[in-house]
Amino acid sequence: MGLIKLTIKGISYSQTQSGAYALVLSEVEGKRTLPIIIGAFEAQSIAIALEKEIKPPRPLTHDLFKTFADRYNIKIKQVIIHKLVDGVFFSSLLCERDGEEEVIDTRTSDAIALAVRFQAPIFTYENILDKAGIYLKIDEDLSDIIEEGDDEFELALDTDENTFSDMSINELHNQLNDAVVNEDYELAAKIRDEISKRS
Incomplete structure (x- = not known):
């Protein structure tokens, strides 16, 4: 089963549901998007990593992980969202050190936060996009996607x-x-x- 490359489309938040955020991924060569519900800390961590001009005064947990990995020559080569069970996404980090590869189980939100910092590609499988993907029309924007999935969500960066x-x-x-x-x-x-x- 072939892997499909994804990119980060945006992050949204809920004004009525405290702590609920949606990370929206989209396929690089296609029109489908994949919304994933994540926690506030992970949403903040991903947003900060995407914003080059914002530098936290102290390192966040994912920044610390990146510094630790760099110090010991550990690279994250890619993130794979490999399973969807009862609305929960399961992911893996493909890591490399001294030519040896290891696969590490991780929450999807943490995997994406690290992928942004390591500039690692994000992949998923066709069957996951078939189950949870939403088709994106050319003239549709992120707010439309979120409204279709849950009308409580609004854009975080308005x-x-x-x-x-x-x-x-x-x-x-x-x-x-x-x-x-x-x-x-x-x-x-x-x-x-x-x-x-x-x-």
Whole structure:
């Protein structure tokens, strides 16, 4: 059974269900998306790894794992989402050290957080996409996907233009620094988006 390569489409959150996030993966050569429910910590960790401008003042758990692995010459070659049972995805890390490969069982959310840091490809199998995949139309965006799966979910990185539109670039940079120091990475991402729009 061939592997299908996936990429991260986005992360969303629920305003009504505390701690519930959806990680949306999409196939690289196709129109299907794969929404996966993950915890708040993992969602934050993935979002931070995707945002190059946000640097936490202290390393998160996945950053620590990356530093540890680098120190001991362990590489993550790929992540495989290999099983789906009762709505729960099971994944494996394919690791390499000194030419020897090992497969390690992991939660899918942790696997994706590490894949982003190691720049490792993410794969799944056709039967998993057949079971849990959602077809994406050309003109459909991430919010449409999430609404189809669960109308409680909304985009996590929607910007509040009214909040930031009156601020200068310097004020935005100061707000960004404060948000990172206070570990409010969701706010930091919104501010970063506003800065990017003005560049």
